[in-house]
Amino acid sequence: xxxxxxxxxxxxxxxxxxxxxxxxxxAQVLSVKGYAGTRLTDIADQAELRAPAIYYYFKSREDLIxxxxxxxxxxxxxxxxxxxxxLPPDTAPMDRIMTAVESHLRHELELSDxxxxxxxxxxxxxxxxxxxxxxxxxxxxxxxxxxxxDAAAEGQIRxxxxxxxxxxxxxxxxxxxxxxxxxxxxSVETMVSNAQVFVKHSLSPVPKKQRTTRRR
Amino acid sequence: xxxxxxxxxxxxxxxxxxxxxxxxxxAQVLSVKGYAGTRLTDIADQAELRAPAIYYYFKSREDLIxxxxxxxxxxxxxxxxxxxxxLPPDTAPMDRIMTAVESHLRHELELSDxxxxxxxxxxxxxxxxxxxxxxxxxxxxxxxxxxxxDAAAEGQIRxxxxxxxxxxxxxxxxxxxxxxxxxxxxSVETMVSNAQVFVKHSLSPVPKKQRTTRRR
Amino acid sequence: xxxxxxxxxxxxxxxxxxxxxxxxxxAQVLSVKGYAGTRLTDIADQAELRAPAIYYYFKSREDLIxxxxxxxxxxxxxxxxxxxxxLPPDTAPMDRIMTAVESHLRHELELSDxxxxxxxxxxxxxxxxxxxxxxxxxxxxxxxxxxxxDAAAEGQIRxxxxxxxxxxxxxxxxxxxxxxxxxxxxSVETMVSNAQVFVKHSLSPVPKKQRTTRRR
Amino acid sequence: xxxxxxxxxxxxxxxxxxxxxxxxxxAQVLSVKGYAGTRLTDIADQAELRAPAIYYYFKSREDLIxxxxxxxxxxxxxxxxxxxxxLPPDTAPMDRIMTAVESHLRHELELSDxxxxxxxxxxxxxxxxxxxxxxxxxxxxxxxxxxxxDAAAEGQIRxxxxxxxxxxxxxxxxxxxxxxxxxxxxSVETMVSNAQVFVKHSLSPVPKKQRTTRRR
DNA sequence: GATGAATGAGTATTCATTCAT
DNA sequence: CATGAATGAATACTCATTCAT
Numbered sequence: 001x002x003x004x005x006x007x008x009x010x011x012x013x014x015x016x017x018x019x020x021x022x023x024x025x026x027a028q029v030l031s032v033k034g035y036a037g038t039r040l041t042d043i044a045d046q047a048e049l050r051a052p053a054i055y056y057y058f059k060s061r062e063d064l065i066x067x068x069x070x071x072x073x074x075x076x077x078x079x080x081x082x083x084x085x086x087l088p089p090d091t092a093p094m095d096r097i098m099t100a101v102e103s104h105l106r107h108e109l110e111l112s113d114x115x116x117x118x119x120x121x122x123x124x125x126x127x128x129x130x131x132x133x134x135x136x137x138x139x140x141x142x143x144x145x146x147x148x149x150d151a152a153a154e155g156q157i158r159x160x161x162x163x164x165x166x167x168x169x170x171x172x173x174x175x176x177x178x179x180x181x182x183x184x185x186x187s188v189e190t191m192v193s194n195a196q197v198f199v200k201h202s203l204s205p206v207p208k209k210q211r212t213t214r215r216r
Numbered sequence: 217x218x219x220x221x222x223x224x225x226x227x228x229x230x231x232x233x234x235x236x237x238x239x240x241x242x243a244q245v246l247s248v249k250g251y252a253g254t255r256l257t258d259i260a261d262q263a264e265l266r267a268p269a270i271y272y273y274f275k276s277r278e279d280l281i282x283x284x285x286x287x288x289x290x291x292x293x294x295x296x297x298x299x300x301x302x303l304p305p306d307t308a309p310m311d312r313i314m315t316a317v318e319s320h321l322r323h324e325l326e327l328s329d330x331x332x333x334x335x336x337x338x339x340x341x342x343x344x345x346x347x348x349x350x351x352x353x354x355x356x357x358x359x360x361x362x363x364x365x366d367a368a369a370e371g372q373i374r375x376x377x378x379x380x381x382x383x384x385x386x387x388x389x390x391x392x393x394x395x396x397x398x399x400x401x402x403s404v405e406t407m408v409s410n411a412q413v414f415v416k417h418s419l420s421p422v423p424k425k426q427r428t429t430r431r432r
Numbered sequence: 433x434x435x436x437x438x439x440x441x442x443x444x445x446x447x448x449x450x451x452x453x454x455x456x457x458x459a460q461v462l463s464v465k466g467y468a469g470t471r472l473t474d475i476a477d478q479a480e481l482r483a484p485a486i487y488y489y490f491k492s493r494e495d496l497i498x499x500x501x502x503x504x505x506x507x508x509x510x511x512x513x514x515x516x517x518x519l520p521p522d523t524a525p526m527d528r529i530m531t532a533v534e535s536h537l538r539h540e541l542e543l544s545d546x547x548x549x550x551x552x553x554x555x556x557x558x559x560x561x562x563x564x565x566x567x568x569x570x571x572x573x574x575x576x577x578x579x580x581x582d583a584a585a586e587g588q589i590r591x592x593x594x595x596x597x598x599x600x601x602x603x604x605x606x607x608x609x610x611x612x613x614x615x616x617x618x619s620v621e622t623m624v625s626n627a628q629v630f631v632k633h634s635l636s637p638v639p640k641k642q643r644t645t646r647r648r
Numbered sequence: 649x650x651x652x653x654x655x656x657x658x659x660x661x662x663x664x665x666x667x668x669x670x671x672x673x674x675a676q677v678l679s680v681k682g683y684a685g686t687r688l689t690d691i692a693d694q695a696e697l698r699a700p701a702i703y704y705y706f707k708s709r710e711d712l713i714x715x716x717x718x719x720x721x722x723x724x725x726x727x728x729x730x731x732x733x734x735l736p737p738d739t740a741p742m743d744r745i746m747t748a749v750e751s752h753l754r755h756e757l758e759l760s761d762x763x764x765x766x767x768x769x770x771x772x773x774x775x776x777x778x779x780x781x782x783x784x785x786x787x788x789x790x791x792x793x794x795x796x797x798d799a800a801a802e803g804q805i806r807x808x809x810x811x812x813x814x815x816x817x818x819x820x821x822x823x824x825x826x827x828x829x830x831x832x833x834x835s836v837e838t839m840v841s842n843a844q845v846f847v848k849h850s851l852s853p854v855p856k857k858q859r860t861t862r863r864r
Numbered sequence: 865g866a867t868g869a870a871t872g873a874g875t876a877t878t879c880a881t882t883c884a885t
Numbered sequence: 886c887a888t889g890a891a892t893g894a895a896t897a898c899t900c901a902t903t904c905a906t
Contacts, residue, residue, distance in 0.1 A: 016891070034340045037252030040876065052877075053891055057250065061876065083368045120339075124250045158413065165410045168396055169389040176388025179339045186381065194381040202418030231865075256901060268902080269866050277901060447869070466772045469684030472897065483900075485870055493897065552771075553826045556682045590845065597842045600828055601821040608820025611771045618813065626813040629806065634850030682895080688880060700881080700886050709880060 009143065019057045021047045027068045031116035031178075035065065035124045056210050066129045072118025073136040076107055080143060093151035094204065098196045100147055105195055109181055110188050116178045144171065151203070158205045170199050236274045237263045244282045247394075248334035251281065251340045282345040288334025290351040292323055296359055302404065309367035310420065314412045316363055320390050321411055325397055326404050335391045360387065369421070374421045386415050451489045453479045456545065463548035463610075467497065467556045500562040504550025505568040508539055512575060525583035526636065530628045532579055536606050537627055541613055542620045551607045576603065580607045589635050602631050667705045669695045672761065675716045679764035679826075683713065683772045687845035720766025721784040728791060729817055742852065746844045748795055752822050753843055756828055758836050767823045778788040791820065805851050818847050 025046035030038050035177060040061055044051040058064040075215060081102040084096060091099075107115040122137070148163045174195060217344060221365070241262035246254050252329045256277055260267040274280040299319040300312060307315075323331040373379060390411060457478035462470045472493055473559040476483040516528060517533040524533075539547040554569070580595045589595060606627060613623060663756060673694035686708055692699040706712040731746050731751040732744060739747075755763040770785070796811045822843060829839060 034250055034252055036250055037340065038872090039269070046376045050892055051875090053877090054895080055877070056890065117310070118370075119894080126252065139257075158417065160409075160413050162402070162406065162410050165402065165407065165416060167410060168393070168401075169414045172392025172395070173389035176392050177384070179388070179391075180384055185384075189254040190378065191381065193376075194378050195385060197376050198382060198385045201374065201420070202414045206422070234865080266867055267900090268868085268904090272865060372890090403899070450869080466682055466684055468682055469772065472893095482871055483896090484872080484900090487805065487898070490868065542745035554683065555768075571772070590849065592841075593843050594834065594842050597834065597839065598846060600825070600833075601843060601846045604824025604827070605817040607827075608824050611820070611823075612816055617816075618810065622810065623813065625808075626810050629808050630817045630850045632844060633806065633852070634846045635727060636849070647890090666886085687878090697886095698888055699879090700883090700889085703881075704886065 015057075018047075018049070018053075022049075022054055022057055023068060023071070026064050027113035027117045030065060030068055031113045031120060035121045039064065062126075062129055065125070066132070068114060069118050069121065069129065070132045070136065072112065072114035072116070072186060073122075073133055073140060075112060076115050076118065077136055077140045077143065079107060081101055082142070084143070084147075092156075093147065093154055094156045094200060097147050097151060097203070098200060100144065101170075101174065101196050101199050101203070102192050104171075105177065105192050106188060108174065108178050109191060118140065118180055119175050138153065150173070155205065157203050161203065166203060168200070223235065229271075232270075236264070238265075238270055238273055238280070239284060239287070242280050243288070243329035243333045246281060246284055247329045247336060251337045254281065259408065278293060278345055281341070282348070284330060285290045285334050285337060285341060286348045286352060288328065288330035288332070289338075289349055289356060289432050291328060291404075292320065292331050292334065292354040293352055293359065295319055295323060296356070300359070300363075308372075309363065309370055310416060313363050313367060313419070314359065314416060317386075317412050317415050318408050320387070321393065321408050323402060324390065324394050335394055354385050357383075371421065377419065382419060386418070389414065447489075450479075450481070450485075453487055454481075455490055455500060455503070456494070458496050459504070459545035459549045462497060462500055463545045463552060467553045470497065481574075486628045494558075494561055497557070498564070500546055501550050501553060501557060501561065502564045503569065504544065504546035504548070505565055507544060508536065508547050508550065509568055509575065510541060511535055511571040512572070516575070516579075524588075525579065525586055526588045526632060529579050529583060529635070530632060532576065533606065533628050533631050534624050536603075537609065537624050538620060539621060540606065540610050546632065551610055577620075583635070598635060602634070605630065619624060653702065659749070666695075666701075670702055670705055670712070671716060671719070674712050674767045675720065675761035678713060678716055679761045679768060683769045686713065694864055709864070710774075711783065713773070714780070716762060716778065717766050717769060717773060718780045718784060720760065720762035721770075721779050721788060723760060724763050724766065725784055725788040725791065727751055727755060728788070729811070732795075740804075741795065741802055742804045742848060745795050745799060745851070746848060748792065749818075749844050750840050753825065753840050754836060756822065757839060758828050759761075760823070764826050767826050789815075790856055799851070809851065814851060818850070823856075824841065 007083075022043065025043045028046055029042045032041070033039075038061075040051045040054055043064075044054060047054075054061075054064065058067070080100055080103045083099050087099060106135060108119060123132070125133075144165075144167050148157065148167050151157050152163055157166065177191065177195075184188070185191075186194075238259065242254070242259045243257045244262055249255075249258070256267045256270060260270060263270075270277075270280065272281070296316055296319045303312060303315060307388050312420075324335060338349075341349075360383050361380070364373065366384050368371050368379055373382065393407065393411075401407075402410075404423075450478045458470070460478055465471075465474065470493075472483045472486055475496075476486060479486075486493075486496065490499070512535045515531050519531060526564060532564065540551060550565075554565070557565075576599055577596075580589065580599050582595055583589050584595055589598065602616045609623065609627075617623075618626075670691065673691045675790070676694055677690045681687075681690070688699045688702060691712075692702060695702075702709075702712065706715070728748055728751045731747050735744060743792050756767060766781075767842065770781075773781075793812070795816050796805065799805050801812055802851060825839065825843075833839075834842075
């Protein structure tokens with residue numbers, strides 16, 4: 001799977017650079033206009049070439065979009081995994097979750113049109129384009145489930161929260177930022193720290209002496 | 217306000233009933249397929265008539281969609297306002313927020329295709345269809361801002377949260393449920409109570425004495 | 433299968449007339465330009481409407497062409513069968529073949545663009561469009577085989593001819609007329625009588641006392 | 649006459665060999681897919697090079713196809729002329745026709761994609777590609793007309809046949825074999841002898857004494 | 865009121881052709 | 886000589902929209 005990781009301008013041959021330019025353009029358009037609203041001519045405009053040139057690199061519009069969507073979720077997972085692996089082994093579960101929040105948000109807000117495209121269109125793409133994507137989504141979900149489980153095992157998740165639902169609410173809060181956030185609303189740093197505080201306390205039980213009051 | 221509020225069963229003339237049927241159908245399709253993916257023939261199928269009939273009731277596809285979107289957000293606001301007005305005047309700010317969470321979620325998950333359509337497509341609709349909608353969105357936002365401000369004024373919002381960002385995170389968590397929630401993931405009641413717990417603690421400072429009641 | 437028999441201008445509703453107009457136009461273009469060379473806009477021009485109107489009556493270009501091809505061979509068979517059925521029961525086999533020659537030629541040369549389309553394109557059409565057609569072709573072939581067999585049984589086919597090959601040569605001579613014949617080359621009547629003489633003697637053994645010299 | 653006659657194995661330079669490879673490939677594709685269905689990439693595939701390479705040897709697709717078509721009919725004529733010239737000067741007209749039948753059929757069935765291409769597409773090619781071809785076709789036709797005339801002059805053509813029409817029927821029977829013949833239907837030898845018998849008797853008047861030899 | 869019939873403006877896709885290398 | 890890369894012109898097909906009935 002060449003060009004799986006979109007390296008904005010650093011590929012080898014000219015052809016690979018063009019291919020990447022098209023992918024980047026597609027990610028950009030897709031993240032803004034949505035699946036059904038994404039037209040090849042818009043992508044071509046953005047990539048500064050003519051629409052038929054796209055067919056030199058991709059078999060069809062669907063293939064191109066599929067690759068963008070796959071890259072989006074795949075990158076998200078890779079970077080999250082890397083971020084977690086980089087933590088000291090004894091990092092507390094909730095701190096690992098904070099790292100995950102930061103990784104997710106940074107990707108979504110400042111790094112990647114692919115992530116935004118993937119996040120915003122995941123629910124609108126026809127099933128036959130989701131084969132590879134579904135696997136990555138499941139893998140991404142599995143990482144988060146692991147984080148939640150570890151946290152729960154150490155009593156760091158409120159007993160009155162259903163972990164899968166709580167996880168979905170957390171990711172929802174993060175995903176939705178793609179719909180509204182804009183640099184004018186504050187720096188990414190501010191966004192990250194607010195989200196971290198928000199998530200941490202949404203999940204955490206009352207700090208002290210909580211263990212006994214698990215069921216109200 | 218003709219047909220502004222879709223009252224599925226209570227219209228007068230046959231014409232009004234047909235108009236409502238079309239609106240309902242449009243809301244349904246729009247909430248599932250998204251703005252660019254919504255075709256008049258799909259709406260017509262759902263409404264059990266032919267596409268040209270739609271033009272007897274709406275000037276254009278855009279007009280129809282605009283009305284659905286407007287109804288969605290407008291309903292959301294009306295019902296939220298009603299729910300808040302029904303609370304005892306001395307209800308604590310955080311309890312008012314809990315009511316708002318419930319109102320928003322119930323609308324989104326079990327009551328209204330319009331709400332879902334409005335929520336999921338708000339970011340994909342061309343600007344010229346958003347004139348009326350923007351006002352309603354602003355009004356809806358204002359209600360939430362009021363709730364947050366009241367809560368903050370009573371020290372019920374953590375100091376390390378920026379209220380507007382926190383509010384957006386809350387609404388994001390709620391809005392995103394439309395993307396993933398499904399009766400199989402648990403009842404609406406479960407969903408509501410989890411969301412309430414989630415939101416309350418995400419916002420609340422470390423409690424000195426936890427007294428708030430979660431059910432009104 | 434409505435419109436299977438193209439009745440040039442005699443259908444019931446206006447819609448059926450338009451459908452037939454499109455079929456006729458398609459048959460005409462197809463018989464001249466061939467499968468790959470037939471463009472929907474040419475058909476539309478010929479039918480005096482715009483290309484998208486075709487989709488109101490046919491699912492796709494392929495569907496339309498398939499129907500033309502099917503009608504062509506199907507008509508050919510029906511008319512041949514009718515012509516044979518109209519003969520007195522005791523008609524001699526070679527006379528029945530003469531009737532078949534006339535039926536085939538008249539169809540091809542003066543009656544039907546469909547027949548011409550069918551004949552000239554049978555070998556160039558993608559397999560998946562030939563499902564119905566193949567059956568008709570087989571049926572048409574079966575009629576001719578029957579004629580040949582009857583003639584052979586009565587010793588009216590030369591012993592030094594392989595009947596299937598001879599049949600193919602006969603039909604080849606007839607089919608190819610579509611490639612060159614033109615009213616300027618003589619009337620259809622002349623064409624028919626020449627073809628009949630040609631075929632009769634190509635097949636017939638030396639008239640008298642031939643039975644004993646079957647093998648040279 | 650550079651590359652006019654495709655001599656598959658005998659060209660001088662590599663360039664000429666490549667040119668011939670392209671022509672052969674084009675003849676092959678053209679004989680199968682037909683004029684409008686022949687794509688340069690298919691030809692390139694068959695010739696084991698890329699489509700743009702073709703432009704080094706031919707000005708355009710049309711030029712290439714024109715040359716294939718011209719070669720097809722030109723070869724047919726040359727070989728027929730050669731075959732006739734090789735006959736003893738006193739060969740009977742009908743025997744000369746038998747030779748012509750064999751020459752035509754062998755070319756069409758076992759020797760030349762060019763002949764097949766030429767025969768099958770003659771009626772589908774736009775007029776402006778037929779300038780050279782028409783001349784060759786006329787010349788080929790003239791040879792046959794000569795054969796027919798000679799036969800008629802010796803009373804070897806039935807009086808109830810119009811010679812030009814009869815000639816067209818003969819060639820039709822032969823040409824059409826390209827549409828259906830396949831080695832599975834019998835050897836070329838069988839095909840040839842059947843066609844000879846078929847043609848001879850289709851044309852011949854009732855014989856007084858049958859003396860002609862069918863094999864030269 | 866509602867529909868059948870038709871159309872114009874797009875939109876993905878194909879293909880011959882060009883051109884720099 | 887030959888190819889990789891790119892494009893313009895076509896072409897099938899979709900869809901919102903119109904209009905006579």
